[in-house]
Amino acid sequence: xxxxxxxxxxxxxxxxPSGIRKFFDVVADMPAAISLGVGEPDFTTPWAYNDAAIYSxxxxxxxxxxxxxxxxxxxxxxxxxxxxxxxxxxxxxxxLVTVGASEGIDLxxxxxxxxxxxxxxxxxxxxxxxxxxxxxxxxxxxIPTYAEDDFRLTPERLRAAITPKTKALIFPYPNNPTGxxxxxxxxxAIADVLEGTNVLVIADEIYAELTYGNxxxxxxxxxxxxxxxxxxxxxxxxxxxxxxxxxxYACGPKEIVAVMCKIHQYTMxxxxxxxxxxxxxxxxxxxxxxxxxxxxxxxxxxxRRHLVIQGLEKxxxxxxxxxxxxxxxxxIKGTGMDSQTFCRKLLDEKQVACVPGDxxxxxxxxxxxxxxxTSTIKILTALDRIREFVEEHGK
Amino acid sequence: MIDRIDLNILEALYEDARTPPARIAQMMNLPVDAINxxxxxxxxxxxxxxxxxxxxxxxxxxxxxEALIEVRISPQRGEGFDAIAEQIYNxxxxxxxxxxxxxxxxxxxxxxxxxxxxxxxVSEKLSTLEHVLSTAxxxxxxxxxxxxxxxxxxxxxxxxAVSP
Numbered sequence: 001x002x003x004x005x006x007x008x009x010x011x012x013x014x015x016x017p018s019g020i021r022k023f024f025d026v027v028a029d030m031p032a033a034i035s036l037g038v039g040e041p042d043f044t045t046p047w048a049y050n051d052a053a054i055y056s057x058x059x060x061x062x063x064x065x066x067x068x069x070x071x072x073x074x075x076x077x078x079x080x081x082x083x084x085x086x087x088x089x090x091x092x093x094x095x096l097v098t099v100g101a102s103e104g105i106d107l108x109x110x111x112x113x114x115x116x117x118x119x120x121x122x123x124x125x126x127x128x129x130x131x132x133x134x135x136x137x138x139x140x141x142x143i144p145t146y147a148e149d150d151f152r153l154t155p156e157r158l159r160a161a162i163t164p165k166t167k168a169l170i171f172p173y174p175n176n177p178t179g180x181x182x183x184x185x186x187x188x189a190i191a192d193v194l195e196g197t198n199v200l201v202i203a204d205e206i207y208a209e210l211t212y213g214n215x216x217x218x219x220x221x222x223x224x225x226x227x228x229x230x231x232x233x234x235x236x237x238x239x240x241x242x243x244x245x246x247x248x249y250a251c252g253p254k255e256i257v258a259v260m261c262k263i264h265q266y267t268m269x270x271x272x273x274x275x276x277x278x279x280x281x282x283x284x285x286x287x288x289x290x291x292x293x294x295x296x297x298x299x300x301x302x303x304r305r306h307l308v309i310q311g312l313e314k315x316x317x318x319x320x321x322x323x324x325x326x327x328x329x330x331x332i333k334g335t336g337m338d339s340q341t342f343c344r345k346l347l348d349e350k351q352v353a354c355v356p357g358d359x360x361x362x363x364x365x366x367x368x369x370x371x372x373x374t375s376t377i378k379i380l381t382a383l384d385r386i387r388e389f390v391e392e393h394g395k
Numbered sequence: 396m397i398d399r400i401d402l403n404i405l406e407a408l409y410e411d412a413r414t415p416p417a418r419i420a421q422m423m424n425l426p427v428d429a430i431n432x433x434x435x436x437x438x439x440x441x442x443x444x445x446x447x448x449x450x451x452x453x454x455x456x457x458x459x460x461e462a463l464i465e466v467r468i469s470p471q472r473g474e475g476f477d478a479i480a481e482q483i484y485n486x487x488x489x490x491x492x493x494x495x496x497x498x499x500x501x502x503x504x505x506x507x508x509x510x511x512x513x514x515x516x517v518s519e520k521l522s523t524l525e526h527v528l529s530t531a532x533x534x535x536x537x538x539x540x541x542x543x544x545x546x547x548x549x550x551x552x553x554x555x556a557v558s559p
Contacts, residue, residue, distance in 0.1 A: 023557055
């Protein structure tokens with residue numbers, strides 16, 4: 001009889017199961033439900049990118065690439081970041097092609113953390129940060145963010161969270177699940193707090209292309225003096241509708257990226273070669289046509305975003321205006337239900353799936369995450385049903 | 396000039412021509428009157444040229460035959476290709492007519508109820524026109540995709556219902 005408890009790592013076992021996973025199992029049994037729970041674009045990968053990967057297979061490019069990824073792809077990434085966000089990285093030793101931005105998160109944390117080191121993370125935030133920090137032996141220090149501040153990280157709360165054990169800040173904007181963005185002046189205020197400290201910033205900028213209205217993305221590394229303390233994480237999933245390809249990249253000072261690459265080379269070896277060809281096509285065609293596909297997609301999200309904001313208002317669920325990513329994060333406290341109950345009942349009674357906010361941290365409680373990366377007609381139907389649901393359960 | 400608002404209106408209507416102006420107004424966070432005015436202006440300028448439904452006639456059990464016809468013509472002095480193109484596109488049988496580069500001049504899409512009907516149109520009406528030098532008729536066997544819409548086969552949403 002095997003004693004698995006004695007075998008398996010306690011630190012990993014102690015991480016609670018994902019709140020999203022639990023919910024997924026319930027939704028999976030209800031194929032007719034309208035899902036606003038999806039964290040990926042509803043657009044399929046533009047065929048030209050698929051075709052570039054297929055062509056690479058035909059030509060026999062089925063081998064390993066450099067640990068860092070193909071140089072041609074790293075060069076294209078460098079041009080892209082310079083062209084779109086005004087940050088410069090040397091393709092030879094400052095850019096590492098990863099298996100999704102997710103691998104970039106893991107590599108950053110493992111490259112930095114000694115047991116007991118603290119990493120600060122805005123709460124609520126994407127589900128992977130806390131487990132990633134824990135797996136690496138670190139301690140996650142949540143920094144609360146609130147709807148009153150448009151879910152921005154404030155300099156005061158950041159300052160209060162820094163201790164002698166602080167190694168890094170994870171800076172994930174535009175934000176999943178809240179849709180918050182940090183404007184240049186807000187980013188500058190965060191930079192001012194960090195100036196003079198030895199705290200590194202892991203800037204998860206996977207939603208950088210998806211900002212709306214007059215908002216534009218400010219890359220953390222573009223703030224003067226911040227490049228040296230920043231790891232920029234990005235990827236192809238959201239902006240190029242390539243989630244399943246698992247293509248991302250990590251950029252930073254060569255001293256840091258070299259250590260990340262050491263882990264990557266012994267665990268992953270390299271990102272899948274066909275995906276690298278697809279990603280290369282995405283960037284090269286985009287650089288040639290001014291990223292027209294991205295612009296069209298962003299306009300479509302923006303139109304749906306307005307429908308969601310107005311629909312939530314009609315339903316009586318307060319929601320701050322999300323200006324990035326493709327999520328709205330309304331407040332459901334007025335219904336008297338917690339987020340798990342709300343989502344569960346909404347699914348049972350109205351066949352609409354949203355993600356309970358508590359899956360994204362304790363401050364996500366009282367909210368639900370609604371993705372508008374789905375068709376207009378489904379969004380409108382779902383909003384009607386949510387309005388009925390809130391009326392029926394109104395107090 | 397087309398600005399960002401116009402572009403959004405056009406994209407919304409291209410996605411679904413039945414989208415009511417009130418909904419487009421919601422999508423743009425603008426008053427519905429403003430949207431109505433802009434749509435009217437786009438129609439007046441023929442930027443929006445019409446609102447036909449994309450119908451898959453073969454699924455409607457209607458006998459239809461389509462052919463793409465390559466037409467070589469000799470351009471007329473002072474008029475170029477336009478005058479002869481007009482003589483061709485005025486026929487009701489002609490559903491699309493393009494001036495194209497390459498080995499021939501016009502690409503004409505003709506629709507009829509039978510192969511015979513289309514054949515007669517080409518041999519009696521089209522090829523007998525003055526300035527038409529030659530035609531080559533290609534009957535359409537299957538319409539997979541037209542104007543961005545996939546008619547044969549579907550594209551499913553393969554996404555998982557919930558993901559982080």
